[in-house]
Amino acid sequence: MLEGTELARVIKSPEVRSAELLDCAQRLFFQRGYDDTTVNDIIREAGLSKGAFYHYFASKEALLEALAARIARESLAELEPMLEDTSLDAIGRLNALFSGSQRLNVELAPQLRKTFAVVFRPENVVLFHRIDEVARELALPMIARLLRKGSEEGAFEVPDPIAFADMLLQIRLIFRDVMHRALRQAEGGDLEEAAHMLEERLRIYGIAVDRLLKLPDGTIEAVEPGFGRAFLGAQS
Amino acid sequence: MLEGTELARVIKSPEVRSAELLDCAQRLFFQRGYDDTTVNDIIREAGLSKGAFYHYFASKEALLEALAARIARESLAELEPMLEDTSLDAIGRLNALFSGSQRLNVELAPQLRKTFAVVFRPENVVLFHRIDEVARELALPMIARLLRKGSEEGAFEVPDPIAFADMLLQIRLIFRDVMHRALRQAEGGDLEEAAHMLEERLRIYGIAVDRLLKLPDGTIEAVEPGFGRAFLGAQS
DNA sequence: AGCATTAGACCGACCGTCGGTCTATAATAT
DNA sequence: ATATTATAGACCGACGGTCGGTCTAATGCT
Numbered sequence: 277m278l279e280g281t282e283l284a285r286v287i288k289s290p291e292v293r294s295a296e297l298l299d300c301a302q303r304l305f306f307q308r309g310y311d312d313t314t315v316n317d318i319i320r321e322a323g324l325s326k327g328a329f330y331h332y333f334a335s336k337e338a339l340l341e342a343l344a345a346r347i348a349r350e351s352l353a354e355l356e357p358m359l360e361d362t363s364l365d366a367i368g369r370l371n372a373l374f375s376g377s378q379r380l381n382v383e384l385a386p387q388l389r390k391t392f393a394v395v396f397r398p399e400n401v402v403l404f405h406r407i408d409e410v411a412r413e414l415a416l417p418m419i420a421r422l423l424r425k426g427s428e429e430g431a432f433e434v435p436d437p438i439a440f441a442d443m444l445l446q447i448r449l450i451f452r453d454v455m456h457r458a459l460r461q462a463e464g465g466d467l468e469e470a471a472h473m474l475e476e477r478l479r480i481y482g483i484a485v486d487r488l489l490k491l492p493d494g495t496i497e498a499v500e501p502g503f504g505r506a507f508l509g510a511q512s
Numbered sequence: 513m514l515e516g517t518e519l520a521r522v523i524k525s526p527e528v529r530s531a532e533l534l535d536c537a538q539r540l541f542f543q544r545g546y547d548d549t550t551v552n553d554i555i556r557e558a559g560l561s562k563g564a565f566y567h568y569f570a571s572k573e574a575l576l577e578a579l580a581a582r583i584a585r586e587s588l589a590e591l592e593p594m595l596e597d598t599s600l601d602a603i604g605r606l607n608a609l610f611s612g613s614q615r616l617n618v619e620l621a622p623q624l625r626k627t628f629a630v631v632f633r634p635e636n637v638v639l640f641h642r643i644d645e646v647a648r649e650l651a652l653p654m655i656a657r658l659l660r661k662g663s664e665e666g667a668f669e670v671p672d673p674i675a676f677a678d679m680l681l682q683i684r685l686i687f688r689d690v691m692h693r694a695l696r697q698a699e700g701g702d703l704e705e706a707a708h709m710l711e712e713r714l715r716i717y718g719i720a721v722d723r724l725l726k727l728p729d730g731t732i733e734a735v736e737p738g739f740g741r742a743f744l745g746a747q748s
Numbered sequence: 749a750g751c752a753t754t755a756g757a758c759c760g761a762c763c764g765t766c767g768g769t770c771t772a773t774a775a776t777a778t
Numbered sequence: 779a780t781a782t783t784a785t786a787g788a789c790c791g792a793c794g795g796t797c798g799g800t801c802t803a804a805t806g807c808t
Contacts, residue, residue, distance in 0.1 A: 285801065287757060315794060325759045326795080332757095336794065401641050435729075439716040443686055450682040480675040487723045493671075526784085551767060561786045562768080568784095572767065 283325055294332050297322050298343050309399035310340060340406055348410035352418075359418050366426025371496055373419075374448075374485055385506040389459075396456040404452065412445050419444060423489075432489035440488065447484060451477075462508040471504030478503070530568045532558050534579050545635035546576060576642055584646035588654075595654050602662025607732055609655075610680075610721055621742035625695075632692040640688065648681050655680060659725075668725035676724065683720060687713075698744040707740030714739070 288296075300322045304313040315336055319329050333339040358364075358372040395404050419441035427434045434440045454477045461470035482498035485491075536558040540549040551572055555565050569575040594600075594608035631640050655677035663670045670676045690713045697706035718734035721727075 283759070285758060287802065290757080293757085314792080316792090324757095327760070327797085327799095328758045330795070402638065405637050405641075435719060436712070436716050439713055440720070442690075443683055443717070443720055446686040447679055447683045449685075450679055454678075476672070477675055480672050481679070483671060484676070484679055484724055487726065488720055490723065529784090550765080552765090560784095563770085563787070564785050566768070 283323065286323070290332070293324070293328075294342075297329065297332060297339065298346055301339055301343050302347070305340070305343065305403050306394040306400070309397070310403050312399065340403070344403070344406035345410050347407050348414060351407075351411055352414045355415070356418070359422055366422060366429060366431040367491070367495065369422060370426070370485070370489075373422075374444075374482070374496055374498060382500055382502055382506040385503060389507055392455050393459055396452050396459070398456075408449065412442075415445060416441050426489075432491050434489060444485065444488065447481075450481070458504075458508060467505070467508055471508050473504075474508065475499050475501075475504040526568070529560070529564070530578075533560075533565065533568060533575065534582055537575055537579050538583070541576070541579065541639050542630040542636070545633070546639050548635065576639070580639070580642035581646050583643050584650060587643075587647055588650045591651070592654070595658055602658060602665055602667040603727070603731065605658055606662070606721070606725075609658075610684075610718070610732055610734060618736055618738055618742040621739060625743050628691050629695055632688050632695070634692075644685065648678075651681060652677055662725075668727055670725060680721065680724065683717075686717070694740070694744060703741070703744055707744050709740075710744065711735050711737075711740040 297318065300318050301313070304317055304321065307313075308317075315326070315329060318339075319326060322329075333342065355373065359369055361369055361372065364372065394400065395407070416438070420437040423432075423434045423437040423441055426432050427437065454474065458470045458474040461473070478499035482496040483493045485496045485498070486493050489496075533554065536554050537549070540553055540557065543549075544553075551562070551565060554575075555562060558565075569578065591609065594605055597605055597608065600608065630636065631643070652674070656673040659668075659670045659673040659677055662668050663673065690710065694706045694710040697703075697709070714735035718732040719729045721732045721734070722729050725732075
């Protein structure tokens with residue numbers, strides 16, 4: 277009697293349970309950051325006990341690892357079609373990737389904003405880094421293969437596909453800070469300038485990629501016009 | 513009576529105390545990482561009490577902040593002379609910076625190794641990121657000024673000095689992973705291959721900088737020959 | 749079919765440790 | 779003498795993690 281807060285014993289399949297735990301963890305980590313989310317927060321939201329949690333994950337750290345892997349895999353699954361798109365040549369595929377005709381277009385901007393706004397917050401460096409680590413490991417061979425292919429076809433000129441792929445993956449991380457700055461500035465009311473800065477940075481980024489691949493400046497287009505406003509002005 | 517372990521009440525000047533605390537914190541953070549170093553570890557080693565610690569720093573986090581700032585300032589003080597070296601032209605200064613004649617040379621390799629080996633360890637991401645944040649903020653305007661100057665003098669071609677400086681500072685971070693991989697491989701016995709990989713990566717990095725600035729490949733020299741072996745083979 | 753056994757999903761009280769607070773007090777400055 | 783600053787260390791609540799044990803559904807056995 278009275279035991280209002282007691283947890284009922286509900287049994288679910290391991291797949292469902294661990295997926296639920298990952299879902300909750302993702303939501304909470306993104307909201308508050310990894311350090312500021314407690315295991316108790318997670319189990320409260322997921323509706324199970326401490327014991328059950330540690331039945332599924334050896335530690336809070338292991339949960340982070342698993343989450344990073346899941347997010348990285350999902351993100352890369354989205355990108356893979358562009359890399360393998362046989363209707364495009366090497367430059368076309370890079371354009372799709374590094375801009376891209378799919379990810380950074382105006383329609384998707386609102387969703388992107390929601391994701392980026394949290395991942396880029398400074399308290400989430402650890403989370404971000406863990407995701408990026410896995411994502412990079414998965415993406416590196418794909419990008420390298422594309423660079424080698426494009427290089428062999430004479431589309432561009434890359435002395436060391438793996439090293440260059442690695443650098444391209446590194447340089448894109450500039451947008452963790454750039455996006456964060458832009459979002460903060462936009463929140464502060466200066467949407468126009470923030471949007472302009474962001475688009476300019478994307479344009480410059482495209483030029484950087486061009487130069488790294490010995491393409492003429494402007495070959496890779498990293499922004500659609502209006503992206504900045506669409507992204508920053510999107511309703512939260 | 514018996515109080516054998518009791519701390520004597522020792523009074524020192526605030527500057528000395530906080531410097532001592534920073535020294536201890538630096539040593540411990542680098543050894544074990546930020547999270548795995550406790551405030552008790554620090555005060556035990558520094559030989560003072562909890563109360564005294566919190567008299568000097570508002571939190572463990574504040575200590576990290578202060579340490580990151582100190583390290584970043586010190587590192588940049590080393591670099592500044594090269595940036596302002598009036599005996600060199602813009603390319604010469606960049607060469608000194610991004611390679612360079614001072615930092616990546618063979619004589620200094622052993623010391624570099626000690627520093628890098630710890631900062632690059634994965635458990636130190638937070639520490640690394642905090643240091644880099646401050647270092648970047650300090651370095652950005654200097655690099656940007658150099659790029660603008662070199663651009664105006666026609667030494668190279670940079671459409672947006674600040675954005676490009678930002679990207680150059682970003683892309684150098686590739687060496688957190690590269691160095692870490694090389695160190696691990698060298699520890700594993702394969703020193704020759706590790707050294708070769710490291711030097712190749714530095715060479716490619718130099719080419720990347722060349723291309724970003726529209727210089728002919730090979731203008732910027734990011735390694736001295738033999739650096740890899742000197743760095744990786746240095747006695748720990 | 750009916751019963752015994754077992755694997756493993758689940759519970760929550762409990763533990764040690766951590767960052768941080770607080771009160772007391774010794775040293776120094778005024 | 780008094781105020782201020784610099785210490786000391788007992789103490790606190792919250793945290794990640796452990797542990798002994800419970801419950802259930804499937805499996806094997808008669």
